[in-house]
Amino acid sequence: MSAGGWAVGAGLGAVLGVAAVLLHERSLRRALAQQQAGMIAAVETIGDKVLADGTVVAGLPRQRAGASAAVPELETVGARSGEGQLEHAVTGLLVAARSSFESTVLQELVSQADPLHQATHDPLTGLLNREALMTTAAEVVSLASKHHPLSVLMIDLDRFKDVNDSLGHGIGDRLLAQVGPRLRTALRPGDTIARLGGDEFAVLLPTAGEDGAQLVAERLSEALETPFEVDGMDLHVEASIGIAVSHRPSRPSTHTVEGLLREAEIAMYRAKGEGAGVVVFEPEHDSGHGRSRLELSAELRRAITQWQLVLHYQPVVDVVQGRLAGVEALVRWEHPDRGLLPPAMFLPLAEQTGLIIPLSKLVLAAAVEQAATWFRAGYPVQIAVNLSPRWLQHADVPEIVSSVLSLHDVPPELLRLEITESAVLAQPQQALPLLNRLREMGIGLSLDDFGTGYSSMTHLRHLPVDELKVDRGFVDAMTTSPQDAVIVRAAIELGHNLGMDVVAEGIENADTLAEIVSAGCSLAQGYYFARPLPPDDLLIWANERFPGFGVDQPASRHS
Ligand code: C2E
Ligand code: MG
Ligand code: MG
Numbered sequence: 213m214s215a216g217g218w219a220v221g222a223g224l225g226a227v228l229g230v231a232a233v234l235l236h237e238r239s240l241r242r243a244l245a246q247q248q249a250g251m252i253a254a255v256e257t258i259g260d261k262v263l264a265d266g267t268v269v270a271g272l273p274r275q276r277a278g279a280s281a282a283v284p285e286l287e288t289v290g291a292r293s294g295e296g297q298l299e300h301a302v303t304g305l306l307v308a309a310r311s312s313f314e315s316t317v318l319q320e321l322v323s324q325a326d327p328l329h330q331a332t333h334d335p336l337t338g339l340l341n342r343e344a345l346m347t348t349a350a351e352v353v354s355l356a357s358k359h360h361p362l363s364v365l366m367i368d369l370d371r372f373k374d375v376n377d378s379l380g381h382g383i384g385d386r387l388l389a390q391v392g393p394r395l396r397t398a399l400r401p402g403d404t405i406a407r408l409g410g411d412e413f414a415v416l417l418p419t420a421g422e423d424g425a426q427l428v429a430e431r432l433s434e435a436l437e438t439p440f441e442v443d444g445m446d447l448h449v450e451a452s453i454g455i456a457v458s459h460r461p462s463r464p465s466t467h468t469v470e471g472l473l474r475e476a477e478i479a480m481y482r483a484k485g486e487g488a489g490v491v492v493f494e495p496e497h498d499s500g501h502g503r504s505r506l507e508l509s510a511e512l513r514r515a516i517t518q519w520q521l522v523l524h525y526q527p528v529v530d531v532v533q534g535r536l537a538g539v540e541a542l543v544r545w546e547h548p549d550r551g552l553l554p555p556a557m558f559l560p561l562a563e564q565t566g567l568i569i570p571l572s573k574l575v576l577a578a579a580v581e582q583a584a585t586w587f588r589a590g591y592p593v594q595i596a597v598n599l600s601p602r603w604l605q606h607a608d609v610p611e612i613v614s615s616v617l618s619l620h621d622v623p624p625e626l627l628r629l630e631i632t633e634s635a636v637l638a639q640p641q642q643a644l645p646l647l648n649r650l651r652e653m654g655i656g657l658s659l660d661d662f663g664t665g666y667s668s669m670t671h672l673r674h675l676p677v678d679e680l681k682v683d684r685g686f687v688d689a690m691t692t693s694p695q696d697a698v699i700v701r702a703a704i705e706l707g708h709n710l711g712m713d714v715v716a717e718g719i720e721n722a723d724t725l726a727e728i729v730s731a732g733c734s735l736a737q738g739y740y741f742a743r744p745l746p747p748d749d750l751l752i753w754a755n756e757r758f759p760g761f762g763v764d765q766p767a768s769r770h771s
Contacts, residue, residue: 313619317573334407337392345406349469352418361459363425365415366476370450372411380639381605386442398431410564422457429453429490454480455492509565516571520546523578524744532734536754537769538594541579542744563602572603577616582747584620594768596628601635610649624654632660651676680707684718690727701731713769
């Protein structure tokens with residue numbers, strides 16, 4: 213498809229004649245408008261789509277799309293061989309791209325969800341991947357019965373996040389690469405083990421009931437007892453294991469793969485919560501409210517492809533000069549059923565599942581697009597975007613930042629990126645050159661949540677940042693805790709002495725504001741000024757608060 217075209221499951225269509233579909237009416241309407249405006253080249257759907265108001269969008273002929281009917285979202289479409297074996301399975305996703313940049317990101321995402329692309333194995337551990345497990349399990353589950361139950365074990369490493377955070381993802385990955393095969397050794401030939409993602413593994417025991425499953429769980433735990441040697445370090449690993457059994461005497465039983473995985477996961481979380489090592493699922497564990505991580509991550513993936521995410525903007529105020537110094541873009545999930553969800557409710561999952569990468573790229577693109585809109589309207593507002601620690605480990609950040617800026621024709625001074633110390637210190641060799649490149653491109657860099665990480669003066673001196681954001685935990689406590697007040701004052705002075713701007717975060721009242729101003733800090737952010745606001749409200753707020761705000765008062769740190 214030509215550049216700027218609609219994202220139709222890259223590679224999938226080309227190889228197999230099956231394409232991802234686009235069904236979301238809102239996205240479709242937006243795409244059509246953009247096509248009319250010449251912003252994108254083509255809008256393609258499989259088969260004609262009739263919108264609510266009767267508008268007909270002519271789609272690809274079905275033969276070309278290769279599917280006999282419109283492919284439902286995340287549906288696996290395949291051809292079966294004579295023996296009934298699944299060949300050429302491809303997974304279609306709903307995709308809704310607004311620009312060629314988004315289209316590229318979404319295509320990456322689609323190809324990640326494509327079992328053909330990833331084949332059936334997890335490249336890191338060599339074990340089966342999730343899709344392959346689901347296919348195998350579906351067959352096995354259909355054969356299970358009261359006399360021949362099967363069990364599913366869900367295994368999640370304990371405190372694996374600490375390994376990633378303190379030693380870096382490189383070490384974390386090398387550890388996982390050893391853990392997978394080690395777990396395999398505890399199993400018998402007919403058993404199936406897969407890595408579901410992150411530090412999560414699942415085991416399928418096709419002929420084991422509860423006792424057999426307990427035994428295997430013990431063997432799996434034992435297999436992890438010998439420390440793993442990674443880069444000359446001995447790493448100790450423990451795991452929490454949840455067990456679900458398909459047919460148990462005198463208990464309601466579950467007969468689907470999804471159901472068993474969900475139960476095993478609930479039991480696994482219980483094991484984690486209780487520090488119990490192994491827990492067998494019981495119906496009373498299931499509150500019915502909590503959704504499994506598998507379900508949630510599928511939902512989040514959908515939220516990204518259908519762009520249910522919105523950005524709100526919180527002002528950073530220069531209280532001495534009395535002007536808007538910039539805004540921080542903060543992502544929210546406009547959940548169709550649960551309303552507006554704060555980042556704390558979905559970013560950790562995004563980080564664990566890798567969805568944070570496409571999410572971050574789209575957040576960046578949306579923020580830069582907003583900067584462009586304001587800029588063209590005579591409001592050169594600098595927008596700060598939080599850079600995910602995980603994305604910081606990919607060398608492509610500067611390249612993508614620069615392409616997004618040029619796509620929207622936004623000067624680099626209008627973008628600021630916020631990073632955290634621990635993200636940089638996890639892999640300094642990788643992060644530092646990347647940050648230096650961003651600095652050279654003219655992009656402002658802020659060190660976020662300053663004071664919460666393992667700050668070190670030595671490191672700070674070498675970090676190419678031009679701004680410190682003192683964490684709201686300390687700032688908020690200033691008026692009540694003399695110790696915290698000392699820390700904030702010291703941080704402000706330290707930042708200024710290193711030639712940096714300092715922003716006090718979390719200003720909720722006039723007293724705290726007075727404290728930080730008396731400590732020499734003029735940049736402040738917090739509910740006292742405004743909560744994060746939708747873009748239109750932010751502009752109204754800024755115009756009311758700073759009359760004449762606009763062209764003659766550029767909103768960026770140094771002006
Ligand atoms: P952060 O970067 O430190 O953002 C500031 C957080 O403090 C925001 O929470 C903001 O709403 C909140 N806040 C600001 N002023 C006050 C105040 O006066 N009182 C209180 N109690 N809170 C205040 P939010 O929006 O929930 O975001 C939480 C964190 O999620 C952010 O912390 C940031 O680390 C992360 N985050 C948000 N959006 C993104 C994103 O697009 N990408 C990435 N990678 N992370 C994001
Ligand atoms: Mg921030
Ligand atoms: Mg912060």
